Amino acid sequence: MGGVLYQMRMLCTGRSSMRKVSWAGGTSRPAVPRRSSRNATMWLRLWRRRFALRGVSEPKNSAQLLLAHCLGADTIYGVPEKTLNRSLSGDQQRLFDEMCRKRLQGLPVQYILGEWTFRDIKLRMKPPVLIPRPETEELVGLVLDSLKHVEVGSYQPDPQGVPASGPSLLDAGCGSGAICLSLLHSLPTARAVAVDKSEDAVSLTRLNATSLNLLGRCNVLHMDLTAGLAQRELAALGPFDIVVSNPPYVLSSHLPLLQPEVRWFEDRGALDGGKDGMDVLRVVLTLASEVLKDHGWLFVEVEPRHPELIAQELAEHVWPCLRLVHIYQDLSGKLRFCILRKISQDEEPHGK
Numbered sequence: 001m002g003g004v005l006y007q008m009r010m011l012c013t014g015r016s017s018m019r020k021v022s023w024a025g026g027t028s029r030p031a032v033p034r035r036s037s038r039n040a041t042m043w044l045r046l047w048r049r050r051f052a053l054r055g056v057s058e059p060k061n062s063a064q065l066l067l068a069h070c071l072g073a074d075t076i077y078g079v080p081e082k083t084l085n086r087s088l089s090g091d092q093q094r095l096f097d098e099m100c101r102k103r104l105q106g107l108p109v110q111y112i113l114g115e116w117t118f119r120d121i122k123l124r125m126k127p128p129v130l131i132p133r134p135e136t137e138e139l140v141g142l143v144l145d146s147l148k149h150v151e152v153g154s155y156q157p158d159p160q161g162v163p164a165s166g167p168s169l170l171d172a173g174c175g176s177g178a179i180c181l182s183l184l185h186s187l188p189t190a191r192a193v194a195v196d197k198s199e200d201a202v203s204l205t206r207l208n209a210t211s212l213n214l215l216g217r218c219n220v221l222h223m224d225l226t227a228g229l230a231q232r233e234l235a236a237l238g239p240f241d242i243v244v245s246n247p248p249y250v251l252s253s254h255l256p257l258l259q260p261e262v263r264w265f266e267d268r269g270a271l272d273g274g275k276d277g278m279d280v281l282r283v284v285l286t287l288a289s290e291v292l293k294d295h296g297w298l299f300v301e302v303e304p305r306h307p308e309l310i311a312q313e314l315a316e317h318v319w320p321c322l323r324l325v326h327i328y329q330d331l332s333g334k335l336r337f338c339i340l341r342k343i344s345q346d347e348e349p350h351g352k
Ligand SMILES: C[S@@+](CC[C@H](N)C(=O)[O-])C[C@H]1O[C@@H](n2cnc3c(N)ncnc32)[C@H](O)[C@@H]1O
Pocket: 001, 002, 130, 131, 132, 133, 136, 172, 173, 174, 175, 176, 177, 178, 179, 195, 196, 197, 198, 201, 223, 224, 225, 226, 246, 247, 248, 249, 267, 269, 270, 271, 280
């Protein structure tokens, strides 16, 4: 699920009273600049202040991203200084106003913009499909780095370094398609199967795959991984070189602690990992045991207490053909990524 906490820091650090607060004491309503003096920067300051007063998270970042969008840029740094010093056109002003009012209601910036950049691809965003988090960009980076260093199944470069056939990938719980589509974008000969139990997620992944011209290499399936037939159906589409997953991993008891805008607007089914946060993760580990090629790789994004639990359950031979080979921290220093490998049947299981 990734980085809910980090995401909260980035965009959702708002106070929980976002919906309740009205103009503080009636005296602190921000001054509206006089028409003659209103340039883009002034509108930016005005909305930033309104956001701050109303407890909207990341008020500065939010106002900057929305204004940049209205001015045709991805970030405020992409807007020329002279444009910031000029007045907004009527249309720009109306659009900025409309978007800022949505932000005032707590709607995440990504849903307001309707798009978000993930690594080097732009993805459409639609509530309630989970907004991809920065940690998940790191997860994709780990997959790509590993592919540089190891032979993965059929992914064997010819003497000129051109792979004869790319790796086959399974993205378990694809959401917006962030993981599988950015991998396919970076690996021109790879093919992927992407599955999600949410119809909204499946439609959004298909939409994103189509706009990125990747649908031809991405088979998007509406499937609940916990359903009896799912593993058999996926096994028939495999075996895969790589399974990658960012499953829901927030402990159910921690859900109320999530920032309000995460709880209000993002799909609970994308966040809730059950009592210990491992309900879907365990299903993914079992699935990987079934559908990976021998020596295939599983990359998972997890909650910081999960690597130890995974190691414990591996030691108890819950997944005898999987071996935990690496645990990585995310950029904030939290244990966040596990890399496992499937061993062949004639190899010694881990821990024996
Ligand atoms: C944390 S989100 C990750 C989405 C996307 N991969 C990303 O990283 O942005 C987890 C996704 O898993 C899906 N999911 C949860 N339980 C599932 C299940 N039993 N079977 C299939 N998909 C599931 C959710 O619908 C959600 O889209």
